[in-house]
Every structure is written in C-alpha cells, then in structure tokens.
Amino acid sequence: xxxxxxxxxxxxxxxxxxxxxxxxxxxxxxxxxxxxxxxxxxxxxxxxxxxxxxxxxxxxxxxxxxxxxxxxxxxxxxxxxxxxxxxxxxxxxxxxxxxxxxxxxxxxxxxxxxxxxxxxxxxxxxxxxxxxxxxxxxxxxxxxxxxxxxxxxxxxxxxxxxxxxxxxxxxxxxxxxxxxxxxxxxxxxxxxxxxxxxxxxxxxxxxxxxxxxxxxxxxxxxxxxxxxxxxxxxxxxxxxxxxxxxxxxxxx
Amino acid sequence: xxxxxxxxxxxxxxxxxxxxxxxxxxxxxxxxxxxxxxxxxxxxxxxxxxxxxxxxxxxxxxxxxxxxxxxxxxxxxxxxxxxxxxxxxxxxxxxxxxxxxxxxxxxxxxxxxxxxxxxxxxxxxxxxxxxxxxxxxxxxxxxxxxxxxxxxxxxxxxxxxxxxxxxxxxxxxxxxxxxxxxxxxxxxxxxxxxxxxxxxxxxxxxxxxxxxxxxxxxxxxxxxxxxxxxxxxxxxxxxxxxxxxxxxxxxxxxxxxxxxxxxxxxxxxxxx
Amino acid sequence: xxxxxxxxxxxxxxxxxxxxxxxxxxxxxxxxxxxxxxxxxxxxxxxxxxxxxxxxxxxxxxxxxxxxxxxxxxxxxxxxxxxxxxxxxxxxxxxxxxxxxxxxxxxxxxxxxxxxxxxxxxxxxxxxxxxxxxxxxxxxxxxxxxxxxxxxxxxxxxxxxxxxxxxxxxxxxxxxxxxxxxxxxxxxxxxxxxxxxxxxxxxxxxxxxxxxxxxxxxxxxxxxxxxxxxxxxxxxxxxxxxxxxxxxxxxxxxxxxxxxxxxxxxxxx
Numbered sequence: 001x002x003x004x005x006x007x008x009x010x011x012x013x014x015x016x017x018x019x020x021x022x023x024x025x026x027x028x029x030x031x032x033x034x035x036x037x038x039x040x041x042x043x044x045x046x047x048x049x050x051x052x053x054x055x056x057x058x059x060x061x062x063x064x065x066x067x068x069x070x071x072x073x074x075x076x077x078x079x080x081x082x083x084x085x086x087x088x089x090x091x092x093x094x095x096x097x098x099x100x101x102x103x104x105x106x107x108x109x110x111x112x113x114x115x116x117x118x119x120x121x122x123x124x125x126x127x128x129x130x131x132x133x134x135x136x137x138x139x140x141x142x143x144x145x146x147x148x149x150x151x152x153x154x155x156x157x158x159x160x161x162x163x164x165x166x167x168x169x170x171x172x173x174x175x176x177x178x179x180x181x182x183x184x185x186x187x188x189x190x191x192x193x194x195x196x197x198x199x200x201x202x203x204x205x206x207x208x209x210x211x212x213x214x215x216x217x218x219x220x221x222x223x224x225x226x227x228x229x230x231x232x233x234x235x236x237x238x239x240x241x242x243x244x245x246x247x248x249x250x251x252x
Numbered sequence: 253x254x255x256x257x258x259x260x261x262x263x264x265x266x267x268x269x270x271x272x273x274x275x276x277x278x279x280x281x282x283x284x285x286x287x288x289x290x291x292x293x294x295x296x297x298x299x300x301x302x303x304x305x306x307x308x309x310x311x312x313x314x315x316x317x318x319x320x321x322x323x324x325x326x327x328x329x330x331x332x333x334x335x336x337x338x339x340x341x342x343x344x345x346x347x348x349x350x351x352x353x354x355x356x357x358x359x360x361x362x363x364x365x366x367x368x369x370x371x372x373x374x375x376x377x378x379x380x381x382x383x384x385x386x387x388x389x390x391x392x393x394x395x396x397x398x399x400x401x402x403x404x405x406x407x408x409x410x411x412x413x414x415x416x417x418x419x420x421x422x423x424x425x426x427x428x429x430x431x432x433x434x435x436x437x438x439x440x441x442x443x444x445x446x447x448x449x450x451x452x453x454x455x456x457x458x459x460x461x462x463x464x465x466x467x468x469x470x471x472x473x474x475x476x477x478x479x480x481x482x483x484x485x486x487x488x489x490x491x492x493x494x495x496x497x498x499x500x501x502x503x504x505x506x507x508x509x510x511x512x513x514x515x516x517x518x519x520x521x522x523x524x
Numbered sequence: 525x526x527x528x529x530x531x532x533x534x535x536x537x538x539x540x541x542x543x544x545x546x547x548x549x550x551x552x553x554x555x556x557x558x559x560x561x562x563x564x565x566x567x568x569x570x571x572x573x574x575x576x577x578x579x580x581x582x583x584x585x586x587x588x589x590x591x592x593x594x595x596x597x598x599x600x601x602x603x604x605x606x607x608x609x610x611x612x613x614x615x616x617x618x619x620x621x622x623x624x625x626x627x628x629x630x631x632x633x634x635x636x637x638x639x640x641x642x643x644x645x646x647x648x649x650x651x652x653x654x655x656x657x658x659x660x661x662x663x664x665x666x667x668x669x670x671x672x673x674x675x676x677x678x679x680x681x682x683x684x685x686x687x688x689x690x691x692x693x694x695x696x697x698x699x700x701x702x703x704x705x706x707x708x709x710x711x712x713x714x715x716x717x718x719x720x721x722x723x724x725x726x727x728x729x730x731x732x733x734x735x736x737x738x739x740x741x742x743x744x745x746x747x748x749x750x751x752x753x754x755x756x757x758x759x760x761x762x763x764x765x766x767x768x769x770x771x772x773x774x775x776x777x778x779x780x781x782x783x784x785x786x787x788x789x790x791x792x793x
Contacts, residue, residue, distance in 0.1 A: 019533055058420045078426030088421040092439040101435070105426035153425050281632045302652065356532075363547040364554060370772065371765045374727045375742075377734060378749035378757045383571060455727060461643045462731035466746075473644075477735075480647035488648045496640035503639070 001189050002069030002079070002156035004032040004055070010063030011050050011213075024050040026213035028064075032157075035187040039200035041245060042210035043252055048193045051210075052161050055191060056082050068157055078102060081155030085162040087146045089134040095121070095145050096130040102153025120152040121145075123182060140171035147179065151186065158188045162195065173229050176202055180227050197246045202232055207245055211252035219245065304486035309493075312486040321475075326494065328471040332388065333460055336395025337453060344400045345445060348407025349437050358412040365405040372452070373398035373459040377466060386467040394463045395456040402452035403445060410444025411437055443511075450507045457499055472498075547773065573755040578762065581755045590744070595763065598740040601657070602729055605664025606722055613669045613721075614714060617676025618706065627677075638670040642728040646735055660732045667728040668721035675717025679710030712780065719776045726768055 011025040025047040032038045042048050053059040055066055057076035066073040068080060081102075089098050096117050097104075103113035121127050124144045134142055143163055150158060164172045180203060183190065194200050200207045201221055209217045223237055232238050290306045292298070300308060316322035352358045376394050384390040414437065422436045464473025472495055479487035539546035555575055561567070562574030573581075585591040620626050620634075642663050649659045683706055691701045733742025741760050748756035 014529055014533065019537065056420065056424055058423075076420065076423035078424070080424060082421065082424040084417050084421060086415075086417055088415070088417040090418060090421075090436070090439070092442070101422070101427075102425040104435075105428070105431055149425070159424075277628060278632050281629050282636060285633055359546070360550050364550045366773075367551075367765050367769050370723075370726075370768045371761055374731045374734075375745075375761050375764050377731075378745040379754065379761065382749055382752065382754055382757065454724075458641055458643050458724075458727060458731070461641065462735065465643075465646070465735055476644060476647045480650055483651060485648060485651060488651075492640050492644050492648070495644045496636055499639040499641065500636065 001034045001187060003034050004030075004157050004189055004191060005067040005070075006030040006051070006055065006064070007067075008064035009051065009054060009061055009066065011047070011054060011059065012062050023213060025054070028210070028213070028215055030208060030215060030218075032189055032191060034189055036206065037183060037188075037190040037192065037204050038206045038208060039192045039194060039204035040208045040210055041194055041197055041200045041249055042216075043249060044195060046210045046252065047213040048195075048210050049161055052082075052159050052191065052193050055157075056080055056159050078105065078153055079156045081150030081153055081158050083143075083146050083150050083158070083160040083163040085165050087134070087139075087142045089142055089145055089149070091134055094131050094133055095126065095137070098134065098145055099149045099152050101149065106153075116152055120148045123151075124148045124178065138171075140167045140175065143167055143175065144178070147175075147182075151182070151188075156189065158190045160190065160192045162193055164199065165194070165196070172199075177228060179203065180225065184225060195249075197242055197249060201238060201241050201245060202227060202229070207241075209245060209248045209252065216252060217248055301483050301485060304489055308486035309490050312484075312490045316487075316490070322494070324470060325472050325475045325491075326498070328468075329460060329464065329473070330498075332391050332471070333395055333453075333456060336392040337399050337449075337456060339392075340396045340399030340452065340456075341403055341449060344403035344448075345407050345438075348404040348445075349411050349433070349441065351404075352408045352411025352441065353437065355412055358408050362405075362408065365401060365408060369401040369405045372401040373455040374462050377459070377463050380463075381467050388468075390467050391460065391463045391471075394459045398456040398459050399449070399452040402455065403448040406444040406448025406451075407441050410441030410448075413444070414440035446507070446511050450503070450511065453502070453507070457502075461495065570752065571754055573758055577755045578759050581759045582763075585744075585756070585759070591763070594740050594744050595767070598729060598733065598742070599767070601660050601740065602664060602722070602725060605661050605725055605729070606668050606718070608661065608665045609668025609721060609725070610672060610718065612665065613672030613717070614676055616669075617673040617714075617717075618680055618702070618710070620673065621677040621680025621710070622706070634670070634673060642667040642724070643731050646732060650736070655736050655738060659736055660729065663728050663732045664725045667725040668718070671721035671724065672714065672717040675713040675720070676710055679713025679717075680706055682713065683709035715776070715780045719772065719780060722771070722776070723768075726764075730764065 007029050009025055009028045009030075010023075012021050012023045014020075015022050028047070028051060030038070030040075040048050040051070050059065054061045055073065057073055057080070073080075090101070093101065096114060099117035099120055100108075100113040103116050108116070118127065118130065121130055124147065126141065126144055126148065129137060129141060129145075134145065137145070143166075147160075147163065164175050167175065176199060183203075192200070192203060201223075204221050207219045207221060208215055209219070219241065221241060223232065223235060223241075286306075293303060293305045298305075304312075313322070351361055373394060376397055377390070380390040380393045384393055418436055418440065419432065422432055427435060460471075461473040461476075464471035465477040468474050472491055476488050476491040479485075479491065535549075539549075559575050562569075562572055562577075566572070582591070616630075620630055645663060645666060646659070649662055653659045653662070687709060688701050688705050691705045692698075696704060729740070730742035730745075733740040734746040737743050737746060741764055745757050745760035748754075748760070
C-alpha cells in the first residue's frame, strides 16, 4: 500500500464550440494515508470525477501535482486500480479473463493468473460465473467483477468512480458491505467518488465535501468497524454525520 | 458435474432430432421448387432456348464434371476471391486500426472512406482492366478493393466506437501499446471487421462475376457469358445454381457462424 | 493560446454549423496528392490522368450533353428499379414477417435466390429480354428486393408484441393494426433495407450498363475503356461516387435518422 497526495490540483480545458476555457477543478489539495479509505462527495459538476480521472492518469492536469507513494503520476498505470461506474468490463473476455487481465499484462503465466483470478472471484462469491461473458451477468455481478478485477492486480491505490450508482438499491447495500469487508482484509488506500451521502459516510474513514472545484470540508468518520447496514442505520453518530454532510452538499 | 453430463446426454438425441427436422423443413420448399420445374417445362412445352429442362441441366453438369471444366471455373473464381480478399483484409485491418485510434483523425477521414467504399468493387472494373490488362490481375484488384475500402471503413468505425472507458480500464491495469492493440482494439473492432468482411465479400462476389464476364477466359462468370453466346441456357442455369450454392456455403458456413461466435456471445451488437 | 488548438477550435465550430464542410475538407489533401502524383508523371499520363484533365473532360462532356443524358438514364433506371423493388419487397416482407407458415414456405427459397446474386442473372436475362431497359430494371429490382425483404421481416418482428395488443384492445380492426402499428414500427428497418438495397442496386446498375452497354455512366466508363481513355473512366467513377454519396448522405441517411433515431428504435451497427 502507498499514500496518495494531491497538491493544488487544477484542470481547465478548451471548449472548441464555445471557444473559451472552462475550469473544472480550481484548486484541490488532499492527502490520503496508506490504507485509508476516503470518500469524496459533491453535487454533479463539482469536478469530483475529473479529479479521479486525473489521479488515474486518463486526463492531464493543467496545474498542481499528484503523487503516489511519493512518486509523481504520469499517465495511467497499474499502481492505481480503477473501478468504473459503467463497469468497463471487456465484453470479449470471460469473467475469469477479465479478472486475470492485470496479471496477464505483468507477464504472469496462464496457470498462475487463473489461480489468482479464481482466488479473487471466490472472495466476491463469483466462482460459479468464471466462464461466463460479462453480457450474461446482472449489473450487480458485473460490478463485483469490476471491483475484483482492480483488486486482483494488487494496486497501491484503489480509485472508485461512483461504482455502485448503476445497480439497484438492495444490491448496492450488499456491495457496500462486501467492499468494507474486503477492504478490512486487504487494507487498500481508497479514493471513493460518490454523490450518495449515506454511502460516503458508511464506507469511509474520512469524507471530503467538494464544491465548485474546491475542497469545502474534510470530516473524519469514527464509526466502529466492521460496518453492517442493519446496525449502522440505527447508529446516532451515523445519523448525525450523514445529516451534516447532506446539509453541506446541498448548500454547496 | 455428473448430473450436468447426464442432462446433456438426455438432451442429446432430441437436439439432434430437432436439427434433422429443422434441416428437412428448410429443404422442403426448395425440393418443391425443384419438383415443380420439370412439371412446368413439360406442361407448357418451354423452348429450351428460353429455359432448360432438368435433364438438360443434369447432362450439362455431368459433362462439365467429366471434362473437368466446371472445377477449372470454380477453382479460378475461388482462387481470385481468396487472394483478393486475403490481401484486402491484411492491408485494411491494420490501416483501419491505426486511423481509428485517434478520434480527430478518424472523424476527419470518415467521409473519405465512406466515399471510396461507395465506389468499391464493380465501378473499378474499367480502370482495373486498363491498368492490369484483361486477366487475373484486374479481377483480383477489383475484389481486393471491394474488400479493402469497406473493411477499412468498418474497422475505422469499430475502433472509434470502442468506449474510452475500456481503453482506460486496460491502461490502468497496466496494458502497454502492444497489449492495447491485441487485447482491446482488435477484439473491440472485431464485430465491425466481421460485418465489413461480410459486406465487402458480398460486393466482391458480385464484382467477380461481373469482371469475369468481361475480362477473362476462365471462371464462373465467363462460363455463363460464353454460354449465352451459344444460347446454351442449361449451362447458364447450371452456373447460376453453382454460384448460388457456393455463396450460400461461404456465407452460412463461414461468415455467419463467425459473426455468431463473437458478436452475439459478447452481446455487442443486435444484428439481423 | 496554442494556435493549432485555436485552428482546431475554428474547424470544430464551422463543421458543427455546416456539416457539409466536414464532408468536403478531407478531400482537399487527396486531390492535392492526386494532382502532385499526376503532374510528376509517376505513372504514364494515359493511365493516370490529373485533376485538371478530368475537370476538362467533365466540362467537355457536359457541354456536348452526353454526361447529363447518361446521368439521367442511370438515375432513371435506378429509381424505376428501386420503386418496383419496394413495391414487391415491403408487402412480401410484411407477409413473411407476420405469418410463420409463409416464413417456412418461402424463406429457404428467398435465401437461395438471394445467393445467386443479381449479376449472375444477366446472361439469361439477355436471352429473354435482349439488350434493353427490361433487362436492367429486372437486375436492379432483383438486387433491391432482398435487402428490403430481410429488413422488413426484421422490422415486423421487432415490433413489441404488446403494441398490436394495445391497438386491438383500443378497438382497432386488424388492417388498422397493420397500417397504424406494424408498418410504422417496421419503418426504420425498411429504410435501412432500402439503403442497403440501393447500395447493391447501384453496383448492379453499373455492371449491367457495362455488360448490356447502350447508355448510362457505366457504359460511358466502359466505352472509354475500349477507347483507352483513362480521363473519362476516372470522371465516370467520380460522378458515380459523388452522386451516390449525395443520395446516401443527404436523402437516405436523414430519413433513417428521422424515423429510427428519433423514436429511439434503432438497432443499427
């Protein structure tokens, strides 16, 4: 595991149709310690996905710096695993081959990477689906594969971009509980983007509220782990924190 | 495991039966048509110069098989299609991928390739015969370019239609340039490439027949066209049946299964 | 600001306002390269004419009235063929799409005749009808019919089963269900079929004109081939390409968009 440092990050881009510059991220600084789980919440258009895309290396930053374990980020790389909102599974690969893709890129031999993939699939209760194609799975199962695929590559930092936004409410709760369970086991450094306040508080050690391309507040979450929805929903701290964050997001 | 095998074994014969029944119901209308043919030709006493009887076509088949001319024509035609198509695909796919990777380049070039894929095939026959003379070169060139432009255009479209997030996903899992090509761009564009090959080959096949009527002295198109000079309708009809059967074989046994195995299983496209 | 970026910005805005510009600009470098290769005489002039010669040929043939007359012939034949093709293909497609019995009885036959292909019919058509309009129209109708039938069947089958049920339960008689539900539901696919069919028909027309050879753009090209005049061949190819491009991009594609995409029905590749 490694730490993630974001310093004075800025993103402006050129809109060819308007012929002007647009600012998506104004000035964001954010530190995530090794093994820390941080949620970033904010209304749509606040620049949270743009930040993740820059950390992932999909978009170049126009200002500031991003460091993973002290090393500056240049382009996408296997040290930062990404879980996409739209899953981004390769439709032409079976579940097993999707999960084994990262190890394959590292040159891990076929037998070994299948073993790794099966181990991680078992972790998410997906062993039975190994030989199916993504198209043949439900949305919830697809996103389990998406999470497991990123984990199986053993990244230093895990970046999650509203990963549970496109699955139904019941499945979402199950996935959130699974994620906290797996996270406790593996202790990854996680940057989790969401617009769902309850989700942000439930999962994270810290919740960062973003507004108009700036960090508005940074709130520690001290709920005990392991966290299970049945208990957390009743928790007074959870209710107070959620209300506080929700208030800020709506004011943002 | 054991139950699954048992289930498969139990399903086996009934599935085979269903296949047989399917084949029979498929062939039945064709058989009816075939039986109707001699009835009509004898009942209306059709002049063999207008339309041949079954016996005559059969005799033409036997004769052309015996003297080997039928296989010579088929061989010449298939050889040209094979060479032209293989060359076309080999050049078109890398080119299409290279151009499709950048969205700027691909939107810029799309109208160009659309224009040329509209022209592809038959319209090149006159200039091809001017450049290469009458014969193998000109015909293969016509097939090549029917396949080339359409496959390039489709590859270009296919690559540019791959969602950016898949390229991002591969990059963040550590894929380099080479892996990006073989693991993402090529399989992602494959449905379009296969569709392109199917369309291109359809045009190429027509181009072949047309070109053979004009520009050669062997091949199925030539066989038809020469027979016309002598009013040998039985050879013409035989040639038409051979052409139809060959194309059905190529399309149904080679192209359609390829499309099903990739595209439909991956759930990428809902095609007819 | 980066001047290249600025230029790209202008280009993007212009093409957004006039999509025609985006369709034409890419041809400028192609014509330039063509002109360069021709004027350097990389290939013999007789085999590889330059743009200037082709333009001169265009003016010359237009002035003589040959080009407009041939163009009229070709387009007329195509329209006639397309009209008959639709008149046969759409009803047949609806029948086959709706009735399982009709499907079983005719589908293999349709597949077989489609496989023979239009151009293979030319020799026997020449025996039956001689060198003339009937032969050419037959070939084009033959080409247009199959894609129209295939796509109409697909379209009819893709109409959700609840739509005709809804119409029936709202009191529509059966034939009204056909005109109010089935036909509009299948329309996007029918247009796609027509578009594909014309793409094949166009090529069949050229082949027919080359082989039957009385008039038309295909004849113009092949006649020039016999005389060894590359200029007129290239001119013919450009006219064919431009004409089809215009028909496809400005007539067929917009119709397809207006029906299918507007209704969110499209299942196109």
